[in-house]
Amino acid sequence: MQVVQKEKQGLKHSFEVKIPRSVINQNIETKLQEISEKVTIPGFRPGKAPATLLKQKYGGSVMGEVVDFTVRDSYTKALEEKGLRAAAAPKVEIKEFGDDKDLVYTFDVEVMPEIKVKGLDKVKFEKIKCDVTDKDIDEALKTLSERHKASRELTEKRAAKTGDHVTIDFLGKVDGVAFEGGEAKGYKLHLGSGNFLPDFESGVVGISVGESKDIPVGFPAEYHAPNLAGKTATFTITVHKIEEEMEAKIDDELAKRLGFPSLDDLKEAAKTQIGREYDAVAREKNKKALFDVLHEEFDFELPQGLLEDEFKSIWKQFEEAKKNNQVAAEDKEKSDADMEKELRDIAERRVKLGLLLSEIGSHNKIEVSDDELRRAIIAEAQRYPGQEQKVVEFYSTQPQALMSIRGPLLEEKVIDFIFEVANVTVKSITKEDLFTADDSGKSSGKKSAKSSKKAESSGDAEEAKPKAKKAKKE
DSSP states (O other), rough: OOOEEEETTTTTTEEEEEOOOHHHHHHHHHHHHHHHSSSSOOOOOOTTTHHHHHHHHHHHHHHHHHHHHHHHHHHHHHHHHTTOSSSSEEEEEEEOOOTTTTTEEEEEEEBBBOOOOOOOOGGGEEEEHHHHHHHHHHHHHHHHHHOOOOOOEOSSSSOOOOEEEEEEEEEEEEEEEEEEEEEEEEEEETTTTSOHHHHHHHTTTTTOOOOEEEEEEEETTOOTTTHHHHHHEEEEEEEEEEEEOOOOOOOOOHHHHHOSSHHHHHHHHHHHHHHHHHHHHHHHHHHHHHHHHHHOOOOOOOOOOHHHHHHHHHHHHHHHHHHHTOHHHHHHOOOOOHHHHHHHHHHHHHHHHHHHHHHHHHHHOOOOOOOHHHHHHHOOOOOOOTHHHHHHHHHHOOHHHHHHHHHHHHHHHHHHHHHHHHEEEEEEOHHHTTTTTOEEEEEEEOOOOOOHHHHHHOOOOOOOTTTTTTTTTO
């Protein structure tokens, strides 16, 4: 094999490769021998058919496969010998090939840049943290106590009022005809929760135990059920029980209702949970700040092919966002030229940070272990109760899907490594500062381009009751 470099311009390289015909012929013979051992040819045992007969029967189909294999194998070896890593598949053009002729082809390739990742210990970075205060715990417990107030059944007779928990039967009709899902018996409704349409909840207010009442309920024009949208139904409601909420108390009884032995245990659990939430938000902000520093600290040439592919991906997301009217208000007035420049900057940042993190991981031999990968797959499978085995099998058989699990794991490990070796100072901030929106920076760019800001950064809707849901507010 002869390899001649024809051109070099930045990361773009062009080579001409010449493969002797003898190599092609040898590869053809090897392939035909493989075929002879798998196929049945009348009059011959497997693997014993003459080469001339095999060539006559399969030579045409084998030739293309052999040339393709020889080209890929030869340019891979050529790049390895020159210490180059392709950033994308080379573009190949056959220049000369035919009967008894050598194979001559050229290939153009863009290679990965040289990235020097030494000196991470000199990278200065300020890391934020937010400690959980007693005030935070008190506020969380107060919210819990309001959500989980104890209630008691009324012993005296009075009408239902906002805040009560009522047990009711109801039947809804439109033009005198009951509709599907418009009936429930023994349904528990918290008046004032907003779970039902306003007309329904306000209609229950004022009804006493044992009483029945017909109330009109207007369905909004945009209601999800076409047969009810914009119409007024009549609901016959019977109240069977009224329970009133007791004063919210933060005590051992509250803790026990929530499954904790004592109030101290509940406080400790609240502190742990709040701490996890604060840590998660702080980590995302620290990652974003770290990416800002890395983007400024490191400079290297980027493969134009990767930049263009990344930009096209982001632009496609942006076009989808425009089609669905999901573009941020500040971006709607921008021209396509302005948006293109903004999104190309984001593409440049993504590619640069992606290559840099990959090189830091490779240089420092950071890897995702099989056990870490297995735990991540199990965690993902647990998000789909009843289908866990299918999810595990999916990732086991789909390499591309597996990369969607391995990639983020590796990135997190690389980020942790940088946090450990960099020149890091820690700054304590308040909860208010922690949750202050930060629109000024740019992230690694993992999220969709709902708007340009979405491209930069890294609720269940229940059916309306009854069926026990049709009168619920949508």
